[in-house]
Amino acid sequence: MTANADDQPVSRRVLDQAIDWQLRLDGNDAAELAAHRTWLAAHPDHARAWRQLASLDAELVGLPAQAPVRAALGRARRKAGWKTASRPLALLLAIGLGAAVLDRHQPVAGLLADYRSGTGERRTVTLPDNTVIVLNARSAVDLEFDENTRAIRLRDGEIHIHTAHADPSEQRPFVVLTAQGSLHALGTRFIVRRDGDTTWLTVTESAVLARPASCPPDRASACAAERRVEAGRQLRLGDGATGEIQPAAPEADAWTDGMLILDGEPLAAVAARLARYRPGLLRVAPEVADLRVTGTLPLDDGDRALAALAASLPVRIVQHGGWLVRIEARHAQE
Known part of the structure; x- marks a missing residue:
């Protein structure tokens, strides 16, 4: 480009x-x-x-x-x-x-969050209990620790969590809250991503108990829809219910190292993730939105990532001014 x-x-x-x-x-x-x-x-x-x-x-x-x-x-x-x-x-x-x-x-909706990241920024935060979270670009979380629970609320974006176990006296459960439900760590590493009205949980180590918003976040209350998600698996939360447990995408946490590893993901979804690393607007023409993308893209070099898409798919990258970039179908003569 x-x-x-x-x-x-x-x-x-x-x-x-x-x-x-x-x-x-x-x-x-x-x-x-x-x-x-x-x-x-x-x-x-x-x-x-x-x-x-x-x-x-x-x-x-x-x-x-x-x-x-x-x-x-x-x-x-x-x-x-x-x-x-x-x-x-x-x-x-x-x-x-x-x-x-x-x-x-810098997403305006997250300006008042306890921790936030801007466009193209990944941020690592150590919480008071020594749990480490990595915020992907354009993400925001609030801290809701009290005497009974270690909770963080994901407002938007994506986070990678490595819960702490250094203090044997720490008995409070660790939970991630979103509008779609609650995710209870069982001594683990996991990823939580919000896409509009959907929350995705991906577990990379140990296990997580997932509850939809239709169930109380307090685990003392019964919840028939609760699901235990093991390492290497993922789950969708939305519409007051839990989806089917599925195999997780390979190297789902590669974004923490600045790489996006894809295995047949729709181009529209790929562009939405790349857009978190670009200051302008990135749009995909409807006729190419469902093209499948497999490979590795660099998150910190947006132009190179777009060039790689143009090289591997029948698309072209078109700039309109300095703020709008569209991925469109490549003409036959190009």
Whole structure:
């Protein structure tokens, strides 16, 4: 994948000008359109800012890139008059774009978590009981230790846990909580990953007892849906139930060393995992989303990972500005 000039940043002043032009243009004023063309040609940064803003707007609000926010803001301009509305609308647009940019670097939903990791970051944390957790990129957890339980709550993302046993007097159970259920360690190493409304448990050593959200997390309460998951196995939690216990993916914890080892995983799922390591937006065209990927990809070199996908699958990597990358079907002549 070749470098794109649109990846280069522009100044806040130029970005503000681009936002102002988006608010001013309605497609009908010839003088305004001519002035806009003059502004675009006046400096390379002007055209770059316009393209970057257009590609990001198209992804965020689902509008054609040629008219990123005109339809969304047109009604407000016609109702209140753009001269009156443009300044607050520009502020709202700038705040929205700024929040989107911030979220791609550091997930906003996890800013108040006890421990969190940003885009492209893996973080190792030693808990008060000497349990060690590794947070994959864009992950967030809260610590809920008390006199009865050692609990951590996974808000989002993926964690690898190595529970501690150095203190023989430690009798409190260790449990990971998610919206889909509770996972009780039996002296072990295991991985917990949240994908939307699903939690995946993968056990790499010893065993874990998994309970769906329909059961109380307290093991003193009976739970017919509780499942014991042994090393080398995985389980899905979701919809108030536990799924079937399945063989775990090989080297499921390789991401802790910066590698993604795949064995027939859908391209859309692979892209979702790679997206946690890229500051921009990574999307997959529907016609190639179900292609199966087998092999090893580097997590810390996103361009090399995408190039490897393009070399092994009938796909091409297309950049739209500096923030949006799409994996699309490769044309027959390519």
